[in-house]
Amino acid sequence: MSFARQLTEGYRNRKFDIDKRKTEDFMERFFRFIFFLELQRCSEMGEIEARLRQFRAEFEELLISAAGEQSPGADYFFERFPKVYEMLKEDATFIFEHDPAAKSVEEVMFSYPGFFAIAVYRFSHELERMKIPLIPRIWTELAHSRTGIDIHPGATIGRKFFIDHGTGIVIGETTVIGTQVKLYQGVTLGALSVNKDLQHEKRHPTIEDRTVIYANATILGGDTVIGTNSLIGGNVWITESVAPNSVVFHKGLVTVKNKMPVNEPINFII
Structure with missing residues (x-):
C-alpha cells in the first residue's frame, strides 16, 4: 500500500472529526480571559456576557466534534464552570499564602506553571467525569507540554x-x-x-x-x-x-572535604 493510500484510509476511518489545534487554542484563550490575563480590560458587563456566549458557542462545537449526538451540550458544563472557578481561586490563594516567593495572587495567575496545570486539569476533569472523549486529554497534554506537569484528567x-x-x-x-x-x-x-x-x-x-x-x-x-x-x-x-x-x-551519605591541600597526586597516569 502506498503512503498516500495509507493516509487516505486513515482519514476515512478516523473516529473523531476534531481539530486538535482549535481545541488547544480554546483552552488557552479561555484561561487568559477568565483570569484577567488579556491586555484589554473587559470592564463592561455586556462585553463580558458577549465573550462568554462566544466561548459557549465554540465549546459546543468542540463537544459535538468529540461526542457527537452523545454530547451533553455546552450549557451543562458552563453551569458547572463557576464552581470550578471558585476552586481555582482557592488554589491560587493557597499557593500565594504558602509560597514566600509569591508577591500576589495575580502573580500566581499570571505566571505560575503549577496554577496553569491545575486550572487545565480541573476543567478537563469535569469533561472526563462525563466521559467526553479526547478533549480532556488534549487539554491536559497541552498543559503538560507548556509546564512539564503531567496530570491525568481522571x-x-x-x-x-x-x-x-x-x-x-x-x-x-x-x-x-x-x-x-x-x-x-x-x-x-x-x-x-x-x-x-x-x-x-x-x-x-x-x-x-x-x-x-x-x-x-x-x-x-x-x-x-x-x-x-x-x-x-x-x-x-x-x-x-x-x-x-x-x-x-x-537517609543518604554526603561527604564534603576540602580539596586543599591535595594529598593525592594530580598528574597521574591510568
Whole structure:
C-alpha cells in the first residue's frame, strides 16, 4: 500500500472529526480571559456576557466534534464552570499564602506553571467525569507540554492544591489527592504495573489531607495511602502505606572535604 493510500484510509476511518489545534487554542484563550490575563480590560458587563456566549458557542462545537449526538451540550458544563472557578481561586490563594516567593495572587495567575496545570486539569476533569472523549486529554497534554506537569484528567484532586515549581510531576489516572496538599518538582504518583488488563483498577496512590511531598519523591501503587498531615522527603521511593502524621525521609551519605591541600597526586597516569 502506498503512503498516500495509507493516509487516505486513515482519514476515512478516523473516529473523531476534531481539530486538535482549535481545541488547544480554546483552552488557552479561555484561561487568559477568565483570569484577567488579556491586555484589554473587559470592564463592561455586556462585553463580558458577549465573550462568554462566544466561548459557549465554540465549546459546543468542540463537544459535538468529540461526542457527537452523545454530547451533553455546552450549557451543562458552563453551569458547572463557576464552581470550578471558585476552586481555582482557592488554589491560587493557597499557593500565594504558602509560597514566600509569591508577591500576589495575580502573580500566581499570571505566571505560575503549577496554577496553569491545575486550572487545565480541573476543567478537563469535569469533561472526563462525563466521559467526553479526547478533549480532556488534549487539554491536559497541552498543559503538560507548556509546564512539564503531567496530570491525568481522571485523577481526583481536592481543594487548595499547591504545585511548586512543578517540572517533572506525574499524577496518574486513579490518583486520589485530598485537600491542602503540596507537591514539589519531580514527584511521581504512579502505578506499580502498567499492564493493560489493569486499566479499570485503582493503580495509583491516595494522598490524604495536608500532606507535603518534596522534590523527586516517587509513590507507587493503588493500595498505597499516605496518611493525613504526613511529610514525605525528597528522593524517597514508597510502595507501602504510611500512617497519618508520619515523616518519611531518605537517609543518604554526603561527604564534603576540602580539596586543599591535595594529598593525592594530580598528574597521574591510568
